[in-house]
Amino acid sequence: VEVELEDGRMLTQESGPYRGGPERPFTRDELRDKFTECGSLVLPPERLDAIFERIERMEQVSNIRDFTGLLTERALTTA
Secondary structure (H helix, E strand, O other): OOEEOOOEEEEOOOOOOOOOOOOOOOOOOHHHHHHHHHHHHOHHHHHHHHHHHHHHHHHHOOOOOHHHHOOOHHHHHOO
């Protein structure tokens, strides 16, 4: 990470491998927590568990409408 100060000095520090990357992947619980934290900004809390579970089983979804229906405005406003 590099930061250039107004006086022209450059501060540099190695950040190391970040959590959630290929070298240090999230656990399932950490991933769910991160999804909930981010998703709660735009999705109703009562839908987050269902959406996360569908994402985990995405390859088993035979009709994508079963998943996208959880994300539509109608679904979001009737939750």
